[in-house]
Amino acid sequence: MSQKITILGGGVIGLSTALYCARRGMKVTVVDRQPADRGGCSFGNAGMIVPSHFIPLAAPGMVMMGLKWMWNPESPFYIKPRLDTAHAG
Numbered sequence: 442m443s444q445k446i447t448i449l450g451g452g453v454i455g456l457s458t459a460l461y462c463a464r465r466g467m468k469v470t471v472v473d474r475q476p477a478d479r480g481g482c483s484f485g486n487a488g489m490i491v492p493s494h495f496i497p498l499a500a501p502g503m504v505m506m507g508l509k510w511m512w513n514p515e516s517p518f519y520i521k522p523r524l525d526t527a528h529a530g
């Protein structure tokens with residue numbers, strides 16, 4: 442009898458895990474809290490894990506640039522200021 446496994450989260454990590462478990466003969470069920478076309482990092486990133494894209498984030502000057510971007514609503518790193526105690530600490 443094959444093992445049964447349930448994976449929570451259908452992002453790239455959950456689906457990759459599901460694929461390898463299935464290849465090992467396990468009966469896999471993937472459960473996500475939202476439809477496939479909503480949210481999650483893998484949706485925003487089009488399902489890619491691309492180490493080469495990470496290098497610019499580690500480049501000199503990025504910390505200062507990130508601090509400036511936090512205040513610019515047009516930037517990719519904008520964080521909208523709001524009174525939300527869940528984000529306070």
Ligand SMILES: Cc1cc2nc3c(=O)[nH]c(=O)nc-3n(C[C@H](O)[C@H](O)[C@H](O)COP(=O)(O)OP(=O)(O)OC[C@H]3O[C@@H](n4cnc5c(N)ncnc54)[C@H](O)[C@@H]3O)c2cc1C
Pocket residue numbers: 449450451452453454455472473474475480481482483484485486488489490491492494495
């Ligand atoms: C715009 C953008 C660009 C990026 N660029 C890069 C890049 O260039 N290189 C790189 O390496 N990485 C990049 N990343 C990061 C990369 O996309 C993430 O690290 C990766 O997608 C995370 O995958 P994950 O499966 O862990 O999480 P997710 O893709 O977030 O999947 C988690 C899933 O779990 C579900 N879930 C959460 N809680 C529950 C629950 N309680 N029950 C059921 N389901 C649940 C969520 O709905 C979601 O679908 C980028 C991310 C973004 C948003």
